[in-house]
Amino acid sequence: MKWFFKRRATLNAAISRRLAQLPTALSEMELSERLVVVDVEATGLNTRKDNILAIGAVAVERGGMALNDTFYCVLNREHPVNDTVLIHRLGPETLAQGVSVEEGLLAFLEFVGAAPLFAFHAPFDEQLLLRECKQHLHHRLNHVFVDVAQMAPLLMQQPLVDATLDHWLGVLNLPMLARHNALEDAYATAKMLLILLRQAQTAGITELQQLKTALKRQLQHAQPAMF
């Protein structure tokens, strides 16, 4: 039992208290309620080994994105410089100025509240966040994740292909990103989401569960073609 107490002990009382106050994630809701668009930058693409370096998020509510309802943090992590630095541009100096992993994750969870999470290529963000929250906060993340990369072909009535964020920005006539940064990516994804939510409304999809079902059906239909 020694290991158990030791692990618990690393979480200080204040953090535990804040964790306890987090609301329960919603799994059924109207799409017009508050949704959070998230993007994480990590040390690499392996969700089992790589670590989160930065989190950016913006909220979308009633079809609008409030410009002051945003979140961004860089985590204080020691991370050997490798090729990925060229993508996320988070060098050792910037990382050293970041907040502790626990604090960053917790602040993010507080920002998210009960809202479902939307991300471009969501499984990547989901698995990283799931693992990191469990490891550092002993917190089981049970928020609904929706993949905006799958929503786009569904609602724009295009074949399901694995395309990049820039590809869809181009299709939707949105400005491309100057550089990759968790907040900017989240912001761009949110703009995409605004368009897609409007499309969803036309298609009669107004609830989160409806959307999940439609996405699942799309995946099933697409499966044979992928073989």
Next chain:
Amino acid sequence: MSKLKPSIARTAVEDNRQSITHFLRQYPPFRQMEAAHLMYLIEHCVLRFYAKDDPIIQPEDGPIEHFYIVKQGSVVGVRDDKSAQPSQTFEISQGECFPISALLAERPTRTVHLAASDTFCLQLNKTAFVYLLNHCEVFRDFCVRGISGLLDHAIHKIRQQAAATVGTQHTLDTRLGDLLLREPVTAVKELPLYQAVRLMDQQQVGSLPIVNEQGYPIGIFTLRDLRAVIASPNTDLNQPLAAVMTQQPHYLSSQHTAFDATLAMAEHHIAHICVVDNQRLVGMVSERDLFALQRMDLVHLARALRHAPTVAKLVQLREDVKQLVERMIAQGASPEQLTHLITLLNDHTVSRVIELVLATQAVNVPAFTWMVFGSEARQEQTLYTDQDNGILFTADTPEEAEHKRQQLLPVAEAINKALDECGFAWCVGNIMASNPELCLSEAEWRQRFAGLVRESTPDNLLYSTIYFDFRGIWGPTEAVARLRAGLLQQTQHIPAFQRALALNALQHKPPLGGWFKDFSLVKKGEHKNTLDLKTEGLTPFVDGMRVLALSHGVSAVNTLERLRALLAKGVIDKLDGEAYAEAYHFIQLLRMQGHHQQMRAGVPFSNRIAPHTLNHLDRRILRESLRQAQRLQASLSFRYKL
């Protein structure tokens, strides 16, 4: 627990806002707003998306709760009128805001605002909007004054640019009241001449107004008058001023501008003007007062033109005219003032040319009136002008008319040639007095005009648009007035002519693009990506006002005067009229600014402009101005059922 270090986070958020800041900074009023106010605005904005044809706001939503800025895409206002008028009223493109007036008036919008394409808007709630109104002057100014505030801004900028090239920045709009530094030195009409002269010497004044008991100026005595008095034999220095003063001196009110005074001095060849308010003399404005404001050249120039001894001297003086115009633009003259001024100087030049030519004639030339047509008649000339003129004379019989014509034609030709030397380009269409068809007796002119009204052939319509704007500038004017009265009598009562002329007025379509494009421009060739400010911008207004003026018995010839007369008669709605005037004004201003720049660059004058070379604000106002031209044309086709 490690300490929270929000600085990087804040930097990232700020970086992100930077892109929106950068976007907004391209447009008024955000460009001029303080950084803190702009940040406040951004922080209170919500970004929203509207698919094509989605309503953004509409009358049934009730009082407006938000202020919108188009971030990407475009919005159209559609008025759901019961009338048959076209329903699309305006277009709002990237960087522009709406619905300001409804928001300020706390009422619902009267116009359905639809997304014309897939559109993102920044939406600011009313509380934040009110906060900015109260705290940011630039924003308030923009919202309250709207497009006219923008117009002021643009005009101010044009003046600044012109001023930078000339190096002075006085305004011609200075009220005469502001120029009066001292109480006027006055005299009563009984004052002996020698005492009056002593008074003028003591007070160091060049003119002495003579007032009655109520303080109204009944006469003026100036140094010039003194010179005349002294020069005449047997001068009695004891005689009362009443005997030597100039009666009924020219006067203006203190609300008139320095420009008005300058113009009056140039027109009447006087050096002193009484300023009279409520029938009481309140001050004097002299040439020298205006000279201090550096706009005396006009008076001198007008005088020099009027007294030029030779055509060669006139040619020389024309160069001064160009320079004067340049300075006037710098001093902030409005296009209407400028075109008036150019016309005034042109009239002086033409009159002097006629006198000089007549002086060289060996035989007696029959009396005639020199008429001008087109822009010269409308007093809308710019530096870029050609001659359109004709001769009107009286004759009792066709034989007499023919005889006089043969005498007048060589004189007319000499005048046309001299005018050409003075820079009034030879008219390629031969609309000149030396053309026998334009050297006519009163009866012949009347016949000619009647023919044009009766038979609306394409040629005749074209002639109508030229000849029906006429004005006599030299010689007796009674016959001209009779001719005009007769013409209006006909045009007012022949609907077929009105309709044909209206149809003709629709020929020059304002070069506006569709919903997604600002302008429709020339696509290739030498004039690629340009539009013609004169034929495509001003002509719709000039033609439109001509049709309405001729249909409603308005005798004015100048386009803005026609507009004002039509407003007074209730033919044009007040708001529409103001919008037309403003639009016309702006296009004319751009055109003159272009001429000014071409003159400085030493390239030939052109009315073409490339909209992409304009700054955003000017481009937007130009587009709005052209839209007004389009509205005028739409109202014409509605009115005349075309």
